[in-house]
Amino acid sequence: MQEELLPGCDRQVFERVWKRVMPNERGDCPFEVVEAAARPSLPAVVVQDTPAEEEEETVTCLGPSSAVHGPQLQQYIDQELAAHRCCQALARRVPGAGGRMLSGLAAEQRRRAKRLSTAYFLISGVRYWPADRGGAPSPQPVQAALREQFQAMQRYAACYRAAAAGTADPCLESLFHESADEAEAHAWVIRGVLEQM
Template sequence: MEQDRPSVLDLRRSAQVWQRVAPGMEPFPAADNTAVPAMAPQTTAESSTAAAPTPRQESSPTPQAPSAGTYPAPANLPGAVMDPCCMGSAAADLLGVITGFVDECLTQCRQLNLLARQGPAWARQKLRQTAAAEEAHAKRLMAVYYLITGTCYHPAICQPCPQQGGWCAALREQYHLAACTALNFARAADGTSDACLSRLFSDLSQREYQTAETLTALLERSLQC
């Protein structure tokens, strides 16, 4: 019995011999005498698949929401236009009219100041106030010119005309000048699509009519008919 039982040494030697004969087979098969491969040999395709690293999937970048305090580009803001709603291109079409009004108001201012120095004492204060109002009209118009163009308007310096034909004739001349200026302001207000400029012209028209009324009141007191 002991001779039929293989020793450990014999099993080890048999395994070494078996590895040389059939290295892919189990040296000691199962009970059903079916040889079971110790390890199935890998094919070339399987080995290349196993060796190749798993490709890294690149996901598309997720758009991030703007953080607090971030604003869109100025071009995307509502109302972001190159031409403003007031004192823009519509007002620029009347630059020649505006400068003409400036020159006219300054001419009235100089002539009224001269008339105040030459007229009777009781009319001087009223004439100086009227001249100051005309100067204020010119300054408002020059401010409008700057709003439209970004540059200053420098009116030509003209000397006032001396009084011609007496006191009453001078008042008459100044009245017609103020009344015509008022009418021209009203026409300019109706002729522009710029809302701010139209409002300004309308206001100056009313003020020029007030100047005309002031001169009429002075003429009423001066007439000796």
């Protein structure tokens, strides 16, 4: 019976490779070949068997029981990133303070997309962050594009409020309420930009 140093590796192969890598024994070498009998054993880990149903019930905040909201979160992340790109493009077209306000909105929309993406990750264990789809700038006049964004922010706020009412997850509910408040505030910032034009 061959003594195993590592799973799937016998001692002779290890020593042959080691001599190729480290031909001379050096005092400053951080590695030491330890005999299997001399290796300390690791403490036993006790795993308490918990039925999957009980485990899901104990994680009420952004846990597996909130997985039904996954597609909805993906949609919200997509819409926030689209709004981010649109506000960035509009910020370049609006001079002065209005452009700076739109640039600030774009940054806030990206942060909101990040918060939604983090919630998605905590629920599913999968990172969802779509590739940047830059797209062509809107050919419509600036005022028309701002009007469209004003209406979109109001729709987003209504969607977030409905989502908050439709979840049992207290963390998601809070995130959706917060997102709705921010979307409403963004609508009023866009209105302010239009008033300055």
